[in-house]
Amino acid sequence: MSEFVQALGDGIYAIDTGFQRDHFDAAYVLVENGRATFIDCGTNHAVPRLLAALQQLGLGPDAVDWVIPTHVHLDHAGGAGLLMQSLPTAKLLVHPRGVRHMVDPSALYEGALAVYGDEEMQRSYGRLVGVPAERVMASEDGMRITVGTSARELLLLDTPGHARHHHCIWDARSQGWFTGDTFGLSYREFDAALGPWIMPTSTPVQFDPEALETSVARLLSYAPTQMFLTHYSRVGGHADEVQRLAGLLLTQARSMAETARSLRGHPLRHEALKDALLTLYLQGLAAHGCALSPARQTELLAMDVELNAQGLGVWLDKQD
Structure with a gap:
């Protein structure tokens, strides 16, 4: 396994996308019975790493059934269109508010351009690629999908707070949530004897602290033992630790x-x-x-x- 792919158990692998710095931005691949699902995918520049991770796991591009961005911010979904070009059988499953941006990313690009400027957009993201509409599906609150050829299911919940186009993905097998940015940011450089430190992200333009409280409460109602963050990787290990992190997140x-x-x-x-x-x-x-x-x-x-x-x-x- 390469240095940018980390096995987390239960068929889940974290892929360091290389965005900004090491250990800052993770995509995940979930493997079940020889079939794969990507959850978040980073930027265009991450696509070679994601495809290399498949190869390291002994899988071809045609083994991927789903690509599921947690939301359409570019560090989570900017590479989706380019990635899908290499995955002939995959469907893109995105929050309904994000569908149009995945099919035609021009407005998404212009919005990010206004925040970051042209030089940073080219350096960090590259030119966005749309996904053919027939390959894009909208999620629904409470939607369940099957992954692999077994009865393993993923549950999707609408989780606004960071963004209105955000859903989180529950995997009962691992008792964990793929949280995108709803459960905040936890950089490994800040780990201490007490464990990880966590902070909210109020990135423009749809932060809503009241909605965030509701969304985090929904996640906690499933008694998760671990959270798979995009920034960065897995935190938790048991339910009490997830509760500690949630308390710190919401207090901040x-x-x-x-x-x-x-x-x-x-x-x-x-x-x-x-x-x-x-x-x-x-x-x-x-x-x-x-x-x-x-x-x-x-x-x-x-x-x-x-x-x-x-x-x-x-x-x-x-x-x-």
Whole structure:
């Protein structure tokens, strides 16, 4: 197995897509009876790694039945169109709000271009490729699909909060959720004696803290023992640990929303939000016992601080 593919048990493998840095962005492949399902796929630049992972697992491109982005943000679904070109029998299963963006990604590209700029779009994402409409299916809340040739099922739930086009995928075999960004971000660099540290992501433009609370409660109602995050990989190990992480996640989400409200009329709101968020996260990491220097923590958090501040700003403007 190559250094960018990690076996997690129950036929689940995490693939480091290489986006931004090592151990930042994961796609997953679930293998059951010689058939495969991709959950999230990273960007166009990740496609060679995903195809190489199949080869390492002894599978051909025609063994893939499903590609399931958790939502259509580009670090989760940007490579879907290019990947599907190499998977002759696969169907793309996406949240109904994301279907049109997978068929015609032009609006998705333009929206991301406005946030990141042309140079960053080319460096990180490349030109998006659409998926033929006949190969795209819309999920439904409570939908179940069979994977492999056995009775193994995946359950899809509508989970807004991070984005309205987000669903999470439950695998009863592993007692785990593939959470996309609904269950936040947990970077392995921040692991400490207490275990993983986790934070919400309020990336623009559809953050909704109340919906996030509801979605996390739905996930927890299944008593999961592990969560498969896109950023980054598996956390948990037992139900109590998942509960601990959920408590930390939601406490921070509430603090972020309250901080944003307190800065509603600030003349330099975005910069003030960034400063307040960084302080919140550094304090949380200190309490967690993170061994990294504050300077290194700040470096690792820089992109999320910027995007979370942008998303909170959009959320505030919607409230007004």
